Amino acid sequence: METIEQLLESKDIRITAMRLLIYKFLAEKEIAVTLSDIENAFEKADRTTLYRTIKTFEEKDIVHQIDDGTGITKYALCEQGCSCDIKTDLHLHFHCNNCNETICLTDHKIPQIKVPDGFVSENVNLVVKGICDKCSG
């Protein structure tokens, strides 16, 4: 079992108390969170710190950004073996119109999309909206 410290070190990220806390927070969540979500969870921490921590995680491919159409950027931990840097291996996200939560459906890969001649596809963002399993139950 790899510790969080080892994981961060392997990604060239310095270990700080704040970063460990934020990582743990993300790991506990199964859903994508906004900056404000993190901010509310750590009232003592400054918003800027959270913002830059997330940016750092993002650059090092520890979290990925999700644009679920709510207008607010959300973030979620990349899975083990998630290759967010490899743009052809993106999973899709599900946004629940009822509880407003956004979930990574990591098992569901995005199908190959055909684009017209002359267009080069580098990246795909796919968000399915509807009712999640908890709300439809």
Place this chain on the structure above:
Amino acid sequence: METIEQLLESKDIRITAMRLLIYKFLAEKEIAVTLSDIENAFEKADRTTLYRTIKTFEEKDIVHQIDDGTGITKYALCEQGCSCDIKTDLHLHFHCNNCNETICLTDHKIPQIKVPDGFVSENVNLVVKGICDKCSG
């Protein structure tokens, strides 16, 4: 050939000079535009008017909203026969990372997406990012 006036009337939208201008502007563009784009095109008009005009058009299914991941909402005219209100008939959008333009690929329908048990899909947003035909030439 249906005039713009006739089109607006058929959708229960009152005809005003401003609305005709905005419609023409959108019709001339082949790409999705932001509110600021429209604002810059009509410097005399107030932003609120543009904002509410677009909202009206959207409610009446004359334009559809696009979230291309830039964080700024864009809008584009619905095609003849575009059934934006029917959520299963959505086309995809292409966002060029080079020129930053977003294009409706109306001929390219979104493939059927499978979601896990318990999830109900109501709506799909799919944005392909890459290089458009003009920039890749």
Place this chain on the structure above:
DNA sequence: TAGTAAGTGCAATGGAAGTGCATTTGTTAT
């Protein structure tokens, strides 16, 4: 252990979305 680089916190800025209200314009009924 001193020096340097990175991380953190505070304050402030900027952009876009959205709202309340007064004014103008358009529609309808007398």
Place this chain on the structure above:
DNA sequence: ATAACAAATGCACTTCCATTGCACTTACTA
């Protein structure tokens, strides 16, 4: 035609999130 009403427009203001500059603190390194 015009009075009365409804819708559209313009202005001012607010809010929310993203982002940055700078000072200060913490962590690594020679």
